[in-house]
Amino acid sequence: MSSRYSRQERFSPIGIAGQEKLRDAHVLIIGAGALGSSSAEMLARAGVGKITIVDRDYVEMSNLQRQQLYSEIDVINKNPKAVAAQKRLEAINSDIRVQGIVADVNGMNVEDLVIGKALIVDAGDNFETRLIINDAAVKHNVPFLFGACVGSYGITFPMIPGETPCLHCLMDHLPAQNLTCDTAGVISPIVQLVASYQVTTALKFLTGAKLSPLLQSVDIWNDENAKIRVDRLKKENCKTCGNNPSFPYLSFEGQTKTEILCGRNTVQIRPGVARILSFEELGRRLESLGCEMTVNSYLLSCSFEGRRVVLFKDGRALIHGTNDITEARGIYNRLIG
Amino acid sequence: MTIQLNGKTVTLPQEVATVQDLLSHYQIENRIVIVELNKEIPGKEQYETLLLNEGDRVEMIHFVGGG
Ligand SMILES: [Zn+2]
Numbered sequence: 001m002s003s004r005y006s007r008q009e010r011f012s013p014i015g016i017a018g019q020e021k022l023r024d025a026h027v028l029i030i031g032a033g034a035l036g037s038s039s040a041e042m043l044a045r046a047g048v049g050k051i052t053i054v055d056r057d058y059v060e061m062s063n064l065q066r067q068q069l070y071s072e073i074d075v076i077n078k079n080p081k082a083v084a085a086q087k088r089l090e091a092i093n094s095d096i097r098v099q100g101i102v103a104d105v106n107g108m109n110v111e112d113l114v115i116g117k118a119l120i121v122d123a124g125d126n127f128e129t130r131l132i133i134n135d136a137a138v139k140h141n142v143p144f145l146f147g148a149c150v151g152s153y154g155i156t157f158p159m160i161p162g163e164t165p166c167l168h169c170l171m172d173h174l175p176a177q178n179l180t181c182d183t184a185g186v187i188s189p190i191v192q193l194v195a196s197y198q199v200t201t202a203l204k205f206l207t208g209a210k211l212s213p214l215l216q217s218v219d220i221w222n223d224e225n226a227k228i229r230v231d232r233l234k235k236e237n238c239k240t241c242g243n244n245p246s247f248p249y250l251s252f253e254g255q256t257k258t259e260i261l262c263g264r265n266t267v268q269i270r271p272g273v274a275r276i277l278s279f280e281e282l283g284r285r286l287e288s289l290g291c292e293m294t295v296n297s298y299l300l301s302c303s304f305e306g307r308r309v310v311l312f313k314d315g316r317a318l319i320h321g322t323n324d325i326t327e328a329r330g331i332y333n334r335l336i337g
Numbered sequence: 338m339t340i341q342l343n344g345k346t347v348t349l350p351q352e353v354a355t356v357q358d359l360l361s362h363y364q365i366e367n368r369i370v371i372v373e374l375n376k377e378i379p380g381k382e383q384y385e386t387l388l389l390n391e392g393d394r395v396e397m398i399h400f401v402g403g404g
Binding site for chain 1: 343344345367369371373378396397398399400401402403404
């Protein structure tokens with residue numbers, strides 16, 4: 001027997017039998033940012049036999065403070081995160097198979113990613129993608145370990161199809177806007193903590209241990225935590241996990257639409273689900289970041305990450321100065337989540 | 338009034354009377370929040386009228402999107 005996993009095998013809840021189950025598992029990680037880096041590294045070292053990691057972004061200098069799979073050379077080369085992650089994970093553990101996919105996860109491609117996986121680890125950066133994954137996870141009966149963090153605060157919830165409420169039950173509509181790591185900042189320890197909860201849940205699930213349907217939050221800076229048993233919140237009429245599901249986030253109508261406005265060097269983004277933005281709060285936050293900005297009762301125009309962004313009350317946005325849809329969606333998600 | 342909020346003893350200012358006031362006090366009224374009050378999860382439509390009492394045990398979790 002190789003000594004590689006000996007310490008984990010001596011941990012009796014896993015043991016040699018559990019280690020074999022990990023070896024046989026194929027886990028999907030959606031997002032290769034901070035949470036994705038941390039989860040992927042732990043799962044790779046733990047010997048999960050096959051890991052697929054998907055991300056649409058490339059590595060930037062501001063990622064290095066917490067995204068542990070990357071180094072300065074990835075910034076210099078503008079390496080896609082999924083590619084850099086695959087390379088690093090393969091160097092950590094050549095025993096396992098790692099597949100990095102450079103893609104924006106949406107309702108059209110999510111089902112192909114989800115089918116055949118034992119588990120999905122959430123490492124996304126926005127709610128819409130999470131609701132899309134949630135739909136696919138319920139439809140194809142794959143557990144989805146929700147995790148998110150901002151500032152020093154994070155939350156986790158293991159969504160088990162057929163057992164727990166789904167994400168859609170817990171937040172019956174898309175939040176109008178969110179704090180994001182790009183507007184409110186984030187510290188590395190909360191990322192590690194949320195990822196640790198997710199990976200622990202993953203190890204438990206993959207080795208057959210029982211999970212509890214707890215929504216948990218932690219604020220590591222202010223030393224606070226909360227746990228709520230949310231099994232009561234499962235909705236009979238949920239459009240994702242209820243009696244008559246329509247999986248709204250997998251349909252074309254439910255998708256955020258992007259289009260390049262020809263000749264204007266601008267990308268327009270229209271949310272698939274109506275949202276009403278509060279410019280007051282967003283304005284305060286942008287002001288504190290020193291972003292130059294103009295607001296009237298219809299729109300907010302600001303300079304963000306070197307682009308001029310115009311946001312309308314209904315969540316529509318124009319990202320000027322680019323024809324790159326992926327870049328524009330990234331900016332949009334980092335701005336309002 | 339003093340309550341147990343997320344496991345900590347917290348003294349609230351006088352103007353905080355309802356669950357809705359509590360959310361406003363912590364500036365999370367515009368977010369998706371799940372509140373548990375003395376082990377029950379009240380519906381969002383009750384927040385405006387549901388009064389807090391001395392010694393209540395509140396767990397309050399708001400959703401964030403980053404990662
Ligand atoms: Zn549901």
